[in-house]
Amino acid sequence: MASGGFGNPPLPGLQAARAPAEGRVDPGSDDEAVLRAMQAGGGLRLLGLRVVIVLVLLMAAQAYDGSLHALSHWLILGLYGLGTVWFGLRERGGGPAANLYSWAGTGLNAGLAVYVIIEHMLAGGGAGLGADAVSRLPAFLLLLQTGLSMRVAQTLLFCGVVTLCWSAAFLVGLLHPDLFPNADTFPTAQLTGLATFMAAGLLVVDGMIRLRAAVARALRMEHERTQLARFVPDTVALDLAAEDGDSGLGVHRRHACLMILDIRGFSRLSREHPPETMVTALLAVRAAAQAAVAEQGGLVDKYIGDAVLVQFVVGHPDVQARAALACALSIRDRLVTLNAARAREGLFPLRLVIALHAGDLLVGVFDDGVRAEYTVLGPAMNALARIETQAKAAEIEVAASGDFLDLLGGSLPAGIRAVPVPEAALPEPLSLFSIAVAPGA
Template structure:
């Protein structure tokens, strides 16, 4: 992965805490249901020869399980309400401690009930007793899987399978020990163990897949939320779905706007007038860019940089050109209003270019910024400088104009600019652009 991308790891603890925090109340309910099932089956006549230890273990498990469920609910409730005063590492340690305690407790009671039945046996109806002894193992396997922790589920399944299998192997290796209780046979226990192991593999794989899917969905939602801080709402969805990494390379049409003669404007007019002129142009441009699916990258003095990164390259070019046309028309209306108020009119220079750039949120840990980087941005700056020096309203590169297609280019007035003496832009073909319905002040060269 490129060094500039900072994608959350698959086991991102922050993401997993979001998943597990929502399970607090569900955890309490599951613990209560399982405790009631165990007590109900043990209380009823199931054919098992229960010892005093059986009831002691169930009571201890019931108390510990309910306490763990309540503690899990409390931690989840604190996390949602942000009332917990510790650090993120403290929260993670507390949640992990509770999870491991619950996993080991579940494994302990499941293997105890299975092994106890094998050792003590049944009085009469061995089929019922066998089913009841295995039920906790399968129920607790599902409960552990619902915690969305693959390792915990694997540890639970491994401990129960190891104890169950060890008992079977010992009984098989030493038949003279009479280890198995009445009505307990290996012909029943071996298929039961294999069934449990197969179910464990299915649950572990399902938890792994579900965890991966939920983690991906949460990561995409987090990136969507992050992008929403920087880009218009109408383009957040497409950018988030097409750009899963923080920064990636993609095609973009680039737009630059600058106020012509702004240095002289600041010397000749009051500060309030300068600020109002600058804000008027910024507001006008921002609305036009956003309406056409673009993103205002940044404001640099009296300059504005925007990017069109959504859709195919041809669609980006069409949107950028339409945005430029809208700005020209709205600036004419704004200048008419300013003239009526006795304020000075404003003139702008716009530049259009395209190319592959790095797009995304650049976050150094101190300041995050959604922007684009690349050679195309450097070229755009040189195009704007040449257009401003020639006193042009709109200048576009040949690469940008080729994206428009013959039909749209036929509606434009294009005038090739002379080659530049600058080495960096000597081989760059540029054109002054105007529309047939453009206002008079947007002619190719108003100063001519």
């Protein structure tokens, strides 16, 4: 088995070295990509919403104070309706000017909201509370429409323009009450409306920011899962992307449980049997190992000759350890079944040695610009190689280090015990245990 241990270099340097070689763009970090994802498929609906809002404003204006409105009021509403639909169509058409049309549409919305509010103040709201509500309706409806565009800056612009103009009109009304009818109820009514609009604006903007952050994170996770899926099973890629969060596809320091297995006496068997026979035996062992690893949520790191290197990197360390041990025991049981089938075919039996260890490693996609692989590196790999060597020498089928067993907290599957191997030639603080069937089990 080839090991890849080394003395942990600075992690940021590794990630920086990988970036130019990969040349990949994380869509979660592209603000426009987030915006496009959130607006996908919503063009017609947003345009339809503009039309609905225009109709609501026209009906509300007619229902309250309709007879008092001058012709200019209806002309302004009509022009707004045509303008907002035109801007919506131009924006939906895309192109380099689409963003400018969007900003212009936001300005148009703010202008209408301010116009209706101030026009109602000057008219005195002849229909009482109902007219007050209708005068504020454009501000709130258009706030929601702007918010649904998912453009935070434009929503802030809309809120800022309406709040500033509304506040200015309110101050003018306080300083010159003779300009506004119903001066006795003016301060309370307008202050309440202004405060309500500001609160609604804050809620809408905060919700947009949170939603965009959630979508950006989802896009990053999907991007990472897609990239990792080139190297690892899709289910493992999803878990790794979720655990690594915003740290990207680089190399991470994380805990891992490692397992290596190989066929005992493979070199000798290769000299005694035809290559075709040995290839069949090797593939059968690999298939059994792969099935057990997938069953326990592990990852086959690589095949090295007749050896199989496996990593368990998802979940808490004790979860990793239990999955790795269950995988090793499953492989042992599968080998019994495999040898029974081979015996019926008159083939020689196969024997395995399985070693388990745990530790902190560098885990991730190592990319030198020519070849990329998802693997683990670190001193624990060297320790795993030593443990496997001693397990072979001691004729142990399943071996584990003391570090690995510590993660299990002394809890082993029923009928299984860990027997120390004191004569193992391992450097401190490594220790070797044989994972065997308990007497009477």
